[in-house]
Amino acid sequence: xxxxxxxxxxxxxxxxxxxxxxxxxxxxxxxxxxxxxxxxxxxxxxxxxxxxxxxxxxxxxxxxxxxxxxxxxxxxxxxxxxxxxxxxxxxxxxxxxxxxxxxxxxxxxxxxxxxxxxxxxxxxxxxxx
Amino acid sequence: xxxxxxxxxxxxxxxxxxxxxxxxxxxxxxxxxxxxxxxxxxxxxxxxxxxxxxxxxxxxxxxxxxxxxxxxxxxxxxxxxxxxxxxxxxxxxxxxxxxxxxxxxxxxxxxxxxxxxxxxxxxxxxxxxxxxxxxxxxxxxxxxxxxxxxxxxxxxxxxxxxxxxxxxxxxxxxxxxxxxxxxxxxxxxxxxxxxxxxxxxxxxxxxxxxxxxxxxxxxxxxxxxxxxxxxxxxxxxxxxxxxxxxxxxxxxxxxxxxxxxxxxxxxxxxxxxxxxxxxxxxxxxxxxxxxxxxxxxxxxxxxxxxxxxxxxxxxxxxxxxxxxxxxxxxxxxxxxxxxxxxxxxxxxxxxxxxxxxxxxxxxxxxxxxxxxxxxxxxxxxxxxxxxxxxxxxxxxxxxxxxxxxxxxxxxxxxxxxxxxxxxxxxxxxxxxxxxxxxxxxxxxxxxxxxxxxxxxxxxxxxxxxxxxxxxxxxxxxxxxxxxxxxxxxxxxxxxxxxxxxxxxxxxxxxxxxxxxxxxxxxxxxxxxxxxxxxxxxxxxxxxxxxxxxxxxxxxxxxxxxxxxxxxxxxxxxxxxxxxxxxxxxxxxxxxxxxxxxxxxxxxxxxxxxxxxxxxxxxxxxxxxxxxxxxxxxxxxxx
Numbered sequence: 001x002x003x004x005x006x007x008x009x010x011x012x013x014x015x016x017x018x019x020x021x022x023x024x025x026x027x028x029x030x031x032x033x034x035x036x037x038x039x040x041x042x043x044x045x046x047x048x049x050x051x052x053x054x055x056x057x058x059x060x061x062x063x064x065x066x067x068x069x070x071x072x073x074x075x076x077x078x079x080x081x082x083x084x085x086x087x088x089x090x091x092x093x094x095x096x097x098x099x100x101x102x103x104x105x106x107x108x109x110x111x112x113x114x115x116x117x118x119x120x121x122x123x124x125x126x127x128x129x
Numbered sequence: 130x131x132x133x134x135x136x137x138x139x140x141x142x143x144x145x146x147x148x149x150x151x152x153x154x155x156x157x158x159x160x161x162x163x164x165x166x167x168x169x170x171x172x173x174x175x176x177x178x179x180x181x182x183x184x185x186x187x188x189x190x191x192x193x194x195x196x197x198x199x200x201x202x203x204x205x206x207x208x209x210x211x212x213x214x215x216x217x218x219x220x221x222x223x224x225x226x227x228x229x230x231x232x233x234x235x236x237x238x239x240x241x242x243x244x245x246x247x248x249x250x251x252x253x254x255x256x257x258x259x260x261x262x263x264x265x266x267x268x269x270x271x272x273x274x275x276x277x278x279x280x281x282x283x284x285x286x287x288x289x290x291x292x293x294x295x296x297x298x299x300x301x302x303x304x305x306x307x308x309x310x311x312x313x314x315x316x317x318x319x320x321x322x323x324x325x326x327x328x329x330x331x332x333x334x335x336x337x338x339x340x341x342x343x344x345x346x347x348x349x350x351x352x353x354x355x356x357x358x359x360x361x362x363x364x365x366x367x368x369x370x371x372x373x374x375x376x377x378x379x380x381x382x383x384x385x386x387x388x389x390x391x392x393x394x395x396x397x398x399x400x401x402x403x404x405x406x407x408x409x410x411x412x413x414x415x416x417x418x419x420x421x422x423x424x425x426x427x428x429x430x431x432x433x434x435x436x437x438x439x440x441x442x443x444x445x446x447x448x449x450x451x452x453x454x455x456x457x458x459x460x461x462x463x464x465x466x467x468x469x470x471x472x473x474x475x476x477x478x479x480x481x482x483x484x485x486x487x488x489x490x491x492x493x494x495x496x497x498x499x500x501x502x503x504x505x506x507x508x509x510x511x512x513x514x515x516x517x518x519x520x521x522x523x524x525x526x527x528x529x530x531x532x533x534x535x536x537x538x539x540x541x542x543x544x545x546x547x548x549x550x551x552x553x554x555x556x557x558x559x560x561x562x563x564x565x566x567x568x569x570x571x572x573x574x575x576x577x578x579x580x581x582x583x584x585x586x587x588x589x590x591x592x593x594x595x596x597x598x599x600x601x602x603x604x605x606x607x608x609x610x611x612x613x614x615x616x617x618x619x620x621x622x623x624x625x626x627x628x629x630x631x632x633x634x635x636x637x638x639x640x641x642x643x644x645x646x647x648x649x650x651x652x653x654x655x656x657x658x659x660x661x662x663x664x665x666x667x668x669x670x671x672x673x674x675x676x677x678x679x680x681x682x683x684x685x686x687x688x689x690x691x692x693x694x695x696x697x698x699x700x701x702x703x704x705x706x707x708x709x710x711x712x713x714x715x716x717x718x719x720x721x722x723x724x725x726x727x728x729x730x731x732x733x734x735x736x737x738x739x740x741x742x743x744x745x746x747x748x749x750x751x752x753x754x755x756x757x758x759x760x761x762x763x764x765x766x767x
Contacts, residue, residue: 098241104140
């Protein structure tokens with residue numbers, strides 16, 4: 001199936017990326033979101049950047065924690081987990097600091113780093129003999 | 130990667146047909162969008178429900194076809210999203226009431242008016258902790274972070290948060306739970322469809338309130354707990370804890386039941402370990418664990434007053450004494466269904482009750498068969514956990530209704546949602562098994578019929594194999610069609626009963642325009658005196674008790690008394706009195722014709738004009754008919 005193949009290919013590229021291109025891209029999207037939040041305020045930029053952020057990090061989480069599921073379910077469960085982590089971290093940041101521009105960027109950085117870390121951990125675990 | 134498999138033409142046609150019918154359904158829903166509306170049923174396009182039922186029928190056909198599971202899951206999600214967005218699409222500003230209040234609170238955080246959420250200003254430490262851990266804060270965090278990420282107003286992320294999350298993830302979790310319980314892919318997708326179509330599921334997933342979030346996370350928690358129980362791997366524990374935390378922070382009810390079920394799971398794990406060594410001891414431990422788990426919710430409700438002094442929930446025999454012995458007996462046996470039956474709401478009772486009942490029968494059947502088939506007659510721990518979970522919810526429901534007073538919620542369906550989540554997989558099992566059995570039965574019957582025909586007329590030259598195969602396939606198709614028709618009918622009826630048939634008039638477009646107009650054209654500090662409907666509309670855009678743009682909370686007696694005073698005798702003096710609350714420079718008084726009635730509305734305008742109140746703006750809808758009037762008072766010299 002085309003959709004399945006595309007999704008599976010994308011997931012493979014993101015999770016097996018040895019040069020951390022996608023991790024870097026995820027941080028770039030956070031920077032874009034930050035610029036958009038503070039200066040531009042454009043929904044178009046925000047939606048595109050956030051979609052890329054969500055896809056990369058949901059794929060990482062899905063790969064790290066739901067390896068045995070099929071590509072679509074893995075991606076959806078990864079997205080669900082990413083959303084919940086975003087919400088919980090945002091809640092903690094809101095209570096302890098503030099959910100302003102800086103607080104929101106902190107939330108995104110924490111979530112993205114966690115997803116990348118889990119992905120790298122699983123990757124290195126799978127690579128070790 | 131899964132192997133590439135091309136779809137046969139008929140499956141492709143089925144997919145296209147389904148997509149066409151869904152596009153049509155969404156179109157009918159969008160054209161039903163209305164500016165002045167009470168319930169979705171008052172304005173819904175007449176072709177929507179038949180189209181929706183047809184879409185469900187096609188989806189069911191697809192679920193039981195050889196189509197790829199990914200498509201089935203995707204289409205089930207589409208179906209589920211459609212079922213949950215009626216109010217968001219049809220009403221101008223979502224369902225009126227609580228969800229708008231929550232948006233009013235989220236708005237304050239979004240505008241950095243209260244940067245640390247709600248609760249920090251409370252003087253008591255315990256109350257502070259209680260409020261910080263309430264669902265409003267978590268939901269606000271969700272709405273605000275998404276609004277900041279997407280660069281949109283918090284209004285949109287708030288309005289879509291719960292309906293979209295439910296629409297997308299409830300079918301996926303339903304699918305995943307059934308897979309864990311060992312169901313086939315078809316049965317698992319059917320679970321996904323059914324769970325998103327339960328009336329209780331639609332009722333709590335249709336609007337953005339913390340309860341909706343908590344039930345969703347509870348369902349996810351159940352999935353990860355079953356996964357942990359099945360795999361016994363420590364890797365799954367953080368997921369269980371994460372979703373428990375999310376569920377608890379969203380609402381204490383789902384969080385507490387989740388905690389009870391977590392303890393039950395621990396009890397079951399211990400029972401499994403110990404049963405070979407000391408069978409009766411292990412059973413006793415499980416029983417004690419169950420009793421303890423069942424007591425958590427009632428006791429937590431009673432001791433809630435430790436954090437929240439206004440809570441007055443107590444154990445009492447008063448509800449039981451107020452019933453006749455027969456009522457008490459039926460209430461204990463049937464729970465809230467007895468209330469529905471005694472009010473002669475038979476169809477509602479049937480729509481809400483038939484699926485859980487069938488699910489429960491399926492659960493008992495699976496439990497019994499798994500205990501007979503299992504290794505050394507051991508019961509599947511996942512099925513046992515779900516069964517004990519159902520028992521726990523039923524016991525909690527009866528305790529709360531019959532032995533407690535001042536329980537902070539009265540809606541029966543609050544516990545029904547949790548129950549339905551635990552039962553839904555078994556409903557899908559039951560249906561799939563039923564289809565299988567009926568097919569077998571019908572094949573046998575068609576064989577016998579053919580045999581009789583051949584005997585009756587030896588002159589007929591019937592090729593036994595061909596006719597038998599044709600008859601069997603015809604019977605099988607008919608059986609499938611009838612069962613799919615029944616399920617589609619139930620899904621459609623379930624939507625019909627899940628959305629309310631009575632409601633106050635929803636926030637109208639002219640009310641929204643009025644509050645936006647005031648905010649855009651007033652640079653000074655202002656206050657608005659209006660009824661609760663204007664308060665709901667206003668606080669969505671400026672927040673509750675915002676000192677710069679003040680709308681009273683709808684429960685604030687000062688706001689109510691000022692509005693009543695203005696309604697009886699609209700004067701500038703009353704507006705000046707209102708302005709003292711936030712040191713405002715400008716005060717507005719808003720009245721709406723459909724809310725007050727034409728006579729009262731006209732009387733107020735006449736009196737206001739006699740008292741020299743300044744008219745600020747009049748709103749007309751659709752064109753020409755006067756609907757809303759704004760009066761203004763501005764401090765002289767400002």
